[in-house]
Amino acid sequence: MLEVLNLRKAYGPHIVLHDVSLNLCPGTIHGLVGANGAGKTTLINCLYGLEDDFAGTIRDTAGPPVRTHCGLLPYEPYFYPRLTGREYLEFCLQARDRPVTDFSGWNQLLELPLDQYADEYSAGMRKKLALLALLVQQFNYLILDEPFNGLDLEANLLLKEILKRLRDRGTGILLTSHILGALTETCDEISVLIDGRVQRQYAAAEFNTLEADLLQRLHREKLGLLDGLV
């Protein structure tokens, strides 16, 4: 299990995360929802070790450093110039001392032109390539920052199915999204992050109240204004 306990992270005087605690269990899809600037990417960066100046505990309870068995899809994947999609995948595997395998099975699903330079891909293709680099590696845990953003409808549907199958195979998946439906359709539990605090965690059986709760929590005053208008 990946455990985040009393995580506190500040940039200078600005406290971004206040005592955040959550667990990512194997075989579970855990969604993270929150407004722009709520601290989702900061939480992910701390969890994956891209930030180290924080207080609290982050650990894989099985023992090894979190990154050993965990793959990250960053919000905006970066590709070195003049590397083809195929070379990027090979680079990702070699960087982790993994054998370079045949990508054609996974790429029959995502249909990327792997012999084209990755930095010339469209935004959606870049996201697919970064996802492909995770899928070919069989991680125990995946951390996905906005995985659905930028993908076309077909790829969105496919990705939901892939995530559910990985979950059923035992992978623990933490994902962020601003698309509530994408979260409620795929997740087993959802944490709501407001102003750097986990306000509440919802189990799947409680998802039917999530949208109404978020409207109240985020827009109580605006709902009052709306009442006067419509």
Ligand SMILES: Nc1ncnc2c1ncn2[C@@H]1O[C@H](COP(=O)(O)OP(=O)(O)OP(=O)(O)O)[C@@H](O)[C@H]1O
């Ligand atoms: N490197 C940084 N230096 C200073 N402040 C930062 C840095 N990174 C993030 N922040 C601040 O931390 C807060 C949380 O940012 P973060 O990117 O984690 O939010 P988010 O929930 O992922 O937002 P979004 O939904 O827009 O992606 C914001 O106020 C942001 O300005």
